[in-house]
Amino acid sequence: MKKIKALFFNLLFLALPALALAAGPGDKDVPDMATRMVRVEGLGAINYFFATWYNSNKFVFAILVTVVMGVVGALIALMTDVILKAIGMEVSKIEHHE
Amino acid sequence: MLDFFNVYLPIAERDFNALILVAIGFSVGVLGGFFGVGGAWVVTPALNIFGFPMAYAIGTDLAHIFGKSIVATAKHRKMGNVDFKLGIWSIIGSVIGVEAGAQSVMLLTRLGLAGPVVRYTYMILLFGLGIYMIYDYATKEQRAAAAAAKAAARAAGTAPPRKAWNLPPMMHFPTSGITISFWTVMGVFFFTGYLSGFLGVGGGFIRMPALIYLIGCPTAIAVGTDLFSVLFAGAYGCLTYGIKGAVDIVAAIYMLVGASVGAQLGVTAVKYVRGYGIRLLFAIMIILAGLSVALKQFNYSVAAAWVVMCAALGMCVVIIIRLYIGFKKEQAEKLGLGH
Numbered sequence: 101m102k103k104i105k106a107l108f109f110n111l112l113f114l115a116l117p118a119l120a121l122a123a124g125p126g127d128k129d130v131p132d133m134a135t136r137m138v139r140v141e142g143l144g145a146i147n148y149f150f151a152t153w154y155n156s157n158k159f160v161f162a163i164l165v166t167v168v169m170g171v172v173g174a175l176i177a178l179m180t181d182v183i184l185k186a187i188g189m190e191v192s193k194i195e196h197h198e
Numbered sequence: 199m200l201d202f203f204n205v206y207l208p209i210a211e212r213d214f215n216a217l218i219l220v221a222i223g224f225s226v227g228v229l230g231g232f233f234g235v236g237g238a239w240v241v242t243p244a245l246n247i248f249g250f251p252m253a254y255a256i257g258t259d260l261a262h263i264f265g266k267s268i269v270a271t272a273k274h275r276k277m278g279n280v281d282f283k284l285g286i287w288s289i290i291g292s293v294i295g296v297e298a299g300a301q302s303v304m305l306l307t308r309l310g311l312a313g314p315v316v317r318y319t320y321m322i323l324l325f326g327l328g329i330y331m332i333y334d335y336a337t338k339e340q341r342a343a344a345a346a347a348k349a350a351a352r353a354a355g356t357a358p359p360r361k362a363w364n365l366p367p368m369m370h371f372p373t374s375g376i377t378i379s380f381w382t383v384m385g386v387f388f389f390t391g392y393l394s395g396f397l398g399v400g401g402g403f404i405r406m407p408a409l410i411y412l413i414g415c416p417t418a419i420a421v422g423t424d425l426f427s428v429l430f431a432g433a434y435g436c437l438t439y440g441i442k443g444a445v446d447i448v449a450a451i452y453m454l455v456g457a458s459v460g461a462q463l464g465v466t467a468v469k470y471v472r473g474y475g476i477r478l479l480f481a482i483m484i485i486l487a488g489l490s491v492a493l494k495q496f497n498y499s500v501a502a503a504w505v506v507m508c509a510a511l512g513m514c515v516v517i518i519i520r521l522y523i524g525f526k527k528e529q530a531e532k533l534g535l536g537h
Contacts, residue, residue, distance in 0.1 A: 133253065133443035138211055147208040150447050154209055162440025165261055165447050169436055172451055173265030176458035177272060184462060189525055191466055193278040198417060198473035 134158055209446040210251045216452050218248050223262060223453035225514045227460025231270040232467050232517050233480050234421030235402035236263040236428045239487055240510040241453075243503035254446045257439030261450040263400070264432030266457035271425045273465040279422030281373035281415065288387045288405060288427045295391020302396050317495045320397050324488030327407055331481035334411075335474055374415045374423075386412045400435075402428045403484055410477070417473030460514075467517050470524020483513050 140151045153161045184190060203217040222244045226237035241259040246252060274280050306312040370377045390408045394401025402424050409420035439445050468476065486509035493502035 134441070136443050138209055143206075143208055147206060147448065151208040154443065158441050158443050161443070161447075162437050162445075165440040165445050165450070166264065166433060166436045168447060169261050169265035169450060169454060170268055170433075172454055173268040173458055174272075176455060177269035177462065180269075180459050180462040181273075184466065188529065189466055191273065191277050191469055193276075194418065194469050 205448065205452070207446045207448050209443075210254050210449065212251065214250060214449060215248070219449055219452035220456035223266075223456030223458075224460040225456075225510050226453075227266050227270075227457035227462075228464040228467075228514045228517050229460075229483070229510060230263070230266055230402075230425070230428075230457070231273070231461035231464025232421070232471075232476065233403070233464075233483070234270075234274075234406045234424035234428070236260075236267070236400040236432060237402075237510075238263065238400050239403070240506055243490070244507045244510070247500070247503045247507060250449070251446075254444055254449070257435070257442070257444035258446050258450045258453070260400075260432055260435030260439055261445045261447070262453040262457055263428065264436040265450075265454040266461050267425055267429035267432050269458045270461040270465050271422065271429050273462060274418075274422030274425055274468075277418070277422070277465070277469065278373070279418045279468070280426050281371055281419055281423045282426065284371050284374060284383075284409075284413070284415070285423045285426035287369075287383050288390075288409075288423065289430050291384045291387025292391030292394065292401065292405070292427065292431075295388040295393075296395035296401075298388070299392040299395025299397075302392075303398070314495075316397055317491060319393075320399075321488050321491050321495065323393065323397070323404070324484045324491060327404075328481045328483075328485035328488060331407065331477050332485075335478045335481065338474060374413070374419050376414045378413065383413065400428060400431055402431075403480075403487075406480070407477075417476050418468050421468060421476065463521060464517060467521035467524070470528070471520050475520075479513060479516065483509060 137155045138151050140148055140155065143151055150161075150164070153164055181190075201215075203215050204213040205216045206212075207214050222241060225244075226240050229235065229240065230237045238256070238259050241262075242252075242255050245255045245259070250258075271280060303312055303316065306315050365379045365381050367380045368377055369380050369383060386408050387405075390401055390404045393404050405427060406420050406424045409415040409423060410417055413420075415423065436445065471479075487506055490502040490506040490509070493499075493505060
């Protein structure tokens with residue numbers, strides 16, 4: 101009996117998200133600038149690089165943004181870590197006190 | 199004078215002060231590392247105050263949140279504060295919840311009720327959560343005493359064991375040290391995801407207290423695990439807003455420089471502040487954020503943005519002071535042991 105009850109509740113809860121999603125896909129109020137072009141004349145090398153990809157292929161631009169964010173974040177973290185270690189502010193596993 | 203720091207943003211096609219971008223990134227980095235949140239609720243109004251083009255604000259913010267979350271999650275992992283298994287379940291539950299929340303907003307939009315309902319829900323949630331966390335902080339001694347008395351009574355065989363929700367399958371999370379029903383885990387993350395989709399926010403500030411109060415995580419693990427989830431939300435946001443052409447990558451890099459340094463300091467501060475201390479500061483922060491939303495609802499948009507920005511800066515100062523005091527104390531103890 102206990103197993104049947106557990107099975108019933110499992111099936112019921114599994115169905116809940118499907119019911120919640122039944123109305124169709126959601127939509128966010130995001131300004132769509134997919135066809136927008138930016139000016140590239142007179143830009144420096146880095147800005148020119150980003151602006152050119154922005155104009156030519158938004159998908160590659162998006163990948164570029166994601167990769168750059170990850171790499172820059174990791175590099176700065178590495179540098180800050182070295183500096184913090186040098187001043188004695190390094191971290192290791194901590195005890196969890198409430 | 200500060201024009202010296204102006205840089206050209208190639209996607210937004212305008213000049214903007216790099217110092218402001220780095221400073222905003224730094225403040226939100228400290229808050230994010232310390233509380234385990236993305237901080238979009240601070241960044242967007244702050245950028246708004248300084249005249250950043252709003253069409254790019256959300257995308258640029260999400261892009262820098264992704265980079266910052268990598269930094270903060272890596273550091274929290276080092277401190278043993280990330281429950282990866284729980285984090286992955288939180289992502290699965292939240293994705294379903296976010297979509298369901300977005301559906302509800304669409305329904306309300308069709309009924310012409312979305313704006314006020316979402317804002318009032320946001321206010322009630324922020325104030326309610328903040329007040330509850332302060333109450334929880336204020337009564338922690340009494341509750342600890344009551345729990346000890348109950349445990350003693352159970353040991354003596356005079357009180358029945360506490361009834362727990364334990365519908366199988368049960369899940370064990372060794373890092374957090376909890377065993378809990380799969381349905382509780384999914385229910386909680388579906389609910390936090392739903393609120394996140396409904397309110398149109400990243401949801402870190404909802405998930406962090408949910409991990410503490412509904413799942414039962416230690417505070418520091420809740421912070422680290424939440425950041426792990428924010429990392430994925432940020433990556434998805436970064437990519438999708440990038441495809442829509444709504445990210446200014448140069449502005450995002452400047453913000454990320456500040457945020458990465460800030461996040462390192464914020465995470466390190468977790469080492470020196472006890473769980474309840476983090477909860478109290480978080481409660482104060484979200485009450486002030488609630489005040490900001492209330493001001494916005496009554497058309498005081500500029501005041502609302504200033505409130506949230508000043509609250510963020512103030513909290514940032516408090517966290518750095520706590521970090522400094524903790525660090526100095528630790529150094530003194532080390533020196534004392536050395537002699």
